[in-house]
Amino acid sequence: MKALTDIGLLFRRHLVQLLRSPVWLVVGFSTPILYLALFTPLLKDLVGLPGLPSGNVLDLFLPGILALLAFASGSGPGFSTIFELRSGVIERLRVTPASRFAILAGPILASMLLMFCFDLVVVTIGAAFGFHVHAAGLLLLCVPLALLMATMAAFSIATALATGDINGFAAVINGLNLPVLLLGGVLLPISLGPEWMKVLAHLNPLYYTVTAARVLAAGTFTGAAVWQAFAVLTPLCVVVLGWATAVVRRAVA
Amino acid sequence: MTAVIEARELRKNFPGRRDQAIEAVRGVSLQVARGEIVGFLGPNGAGKTTTLRMLTTLLPIDGGSAEVAGLDVRRQPGRVRARIGYVSQLGGADELATGRENLTLQGRLYGGRRGDVARRVGEVLERFDLAGFADRRVRTYSGGQRRRLDVALGVVHEPEVLFLDEPSTGLDPQNRASLWDHIRGLRDRGTTVFLTTHYLDEADVLCDRIMIIDHGTVVAQGTPRALKQQVAGDAIVLVTRDADAAGLAAAELAGQPGVRDLTVEAAAVRMYASDGAAALPGLLRLLDRAGVPVRSLRLSEPSLDDVFLRQTGRSLRDAGDPAAPAPDQGVPDQDAPDHGVPDHGVPDHSAPDHGAPDHGDAEAVA
Numbered sequence: 001m002k003a004l005t006d007i008g009l010l011f012r013r014h015l016v017q018l019l020r021s022p023v024w025l026v027v028g029f030s031t032p033i034l035y036l037a038l039f040t041p042l043l044k045d046l047v048g049l050p051g052l053p054s055g056n057v058l059d060l061f062l063p064g065i066l067a068l069l070a071f072a073s074g075s076g077p078g079f080s081t082i083f084e085l086r087s088g089v090i091e092r093l094r095v096t097p098a099s100r101f102a103i104l105a106g107p108i109l110a111s112m113l114l115m116f117c118f119d120l121v122v123v124t125i126g127a128a129f130g131f132h133v134h135a136a137g138l139l140l141l142c143v144p145l146a147l148l149m150a151t152m153a154a155f156s157i158a159t160a161l162a163t164g165d166i167n168g169f170a171a172v173i174n175g176l177n178l179p180v181l182l183l184g185g186v187l188l189p190i191s192l193g194p195e196w197m198k199v200l201a202h203l204n205p206l207y208y209t210v211t212a213a214r215v216l217a218a219g220t221f222t223g224a225a226v227w228q229a230f231a232v233l234t235p236l237c238v239v240v241l242g243w244a245t246a247v248v249r250r251a252v253a
Numbered sequence: 254m255t256a257v258i259e260a261r262e263l264r265k266n267f268p269g270r271r272d273q274a275i276e277a278v279r280g281v282s283l284q285v286a287r288g289e290i291v292g293f294l295g296p297n298g299a300g301k302t303t304t305l306r307m308l309t310t311l312l313p314i315d316g317g318s319a320e321v322a323g324l325d326v327r328r329q330p331g332r333v334r335a336r337i338g339y340v341s342q343l344g345g346a347d348e349l350a351t352g353r354e355n356l357t358l359q360g361r362l363y364g365g366r367r368g369d370v371a372r373r374v375g376e377v378l379e380r381f382d383l384a385g386f387a388d389r390r391v392r393t394y395s396g397g398q399r400r401r402l403d404v405a406l407g408v409v410h411e412p413e414v415l416f417l418d419e420p421s422t423g424l425d426p427q428n429r430a431s432l433w434d435h436i437r438g439l440r441d442r443g444t445t446v447f448l449t450t451h452y453l454d455e456a457d458v459l460c461d462r463i464m465i466i467d468h469g470t471v472v473a474q475g476t477p478r479a480l481k482q483q484v485a486g487d488a489i490v491l492v493t494r495d496a497d498a499a500g501l502a503a504a505e506l507a508g509q510p511g512v513r514d515l516t517v518e519a520a521a522v523r524m525y526a527s528d529g530a531a532a533l534p535g536l537l538r539l540l541d542r543a544g545v546p547v548r549s550l551r552l553s554e555p556s557l558d559d560v561f562l563r564q565t566g567r568s569l570r571d572a573g574d575p576a577a578p579a580p581d582q583g584v585p586d587q588d589a590p591d592h593g594v595p596d597h598g599v600p601d602h603s604a605p606d607h608g609a610p611d612h613g614d615a616e617a618v619a
Contacts, residue, residue: 005361006362009361010362016350086343087343087344088341088342088343088345089345090345091341091345092339092341092359092406093345095309095310096334096362096363097332
């Protein structure tokens, strides 16, 4: 019960902090829109080629953007953690009886709420340009998106606590970003690539999210991609959250 | 006298270079009674902050045991947290939030009900002279206001024990004096205050009792008065022409009745005498007859620095970096990460002297 109250309190705290940093909001909103505006035109002529589905280019591309957003929103919270370490906020929170899980979950949930706001904007704009909205599929898609985002955010925060400085943290997160993105099939489906790439992609949680997102956004609920995404992301999220809570508990920082 | 804080043989090692563990705290035992202001005095790197962080559940205890508010810190960290307040060197207020928002969140995290917290926050804002700008963002606060808010954050839940880590670092003399008044006010309300400091005057003026810590062990403890009486006598420093002259002077003075703990440092001879003022004329006559020129002399009542010197063989002002006599290197303390890495082994850059707390690393923490 106390943990729930604490999660609520810390969720609100982080949300207020996010809303009071307008620069963050602008960057957060503009990134997905830039992807849509500057990348979709390149794909236009590819649709219908062998290996690619036909139809509106956004039907292929927009679900990937949603997955990418989940991934990117997840890597962000660690940066504020670094700042909060340096300014003593983390230490102040750790010395209160606040639930250790809440110290982790508060910022994750606040960033997640913001992510879903971005998603809504992306879908709305996409719909105006021909993206076919399948409401039920998109609603169910929220679950893997939330799982991926929470996994990444917990990883990001725990890495920030463990490294304790911006250089070490940025090295880990940036080093991870590129391979995960390239092997996620966000921009183009991995199915176009060679066999070894497909094998590697199966180690990538973003890949499962992207493939499930394409299927769900098309309004299909059956199919291996959907259950595979749940089967991979759920245990991964639980394990990473557990590890991250342990890091908060004994964080030397 | 009931002990609110009791530590026995506390130990903490940090992994150092080449697998050699750094013993940051080696067997610290201490007792703090209810309603005392107790100061942990020592140079940077002595193990003060590390000990404090162990007592406040922030750092795992490697050896020994500690009880705070009657609870075992190792076994019941959660319950200990509920009974204590802690203000770190960094403060830790949210800059984007207002003072009132900060205090309210803090009170609620300690489990206070909304109404009770609102009332207590109002009270604390008044008490710490923060009411005038309670609804401004912390980012706009001055250093002194900021520090008062930090302390207010530590007491909004009315803890039994308040831990303060270097509370007055970075404050100008006026704000320090005001902070001290607030800390005394807390004691008068029954809160036990345990603080660390490397300022002699802060320990002397503010604390009911002092523990002097050096290299991870407590080397002396008592009231400032009792500690100074241990030195029993006034410090006399005679400066001669050079080291040779100082050696001569030391040889002459060594056997004199009432003269103790004679040390030579370059051209200066330092000693203690029970009644320095009365002893001086005789000592000077003696040196005159021996033909040792005295350039200048200083007579001072024993200070805590003398206590420190007697216990450790170093002056607190020079301590922390035994190799060099601590010139101000201007390295901000902040670069030595206070979190994570212990303060042990970080070379001290400026051990401030009595009257100048705002010099050296003062700006670094602000």
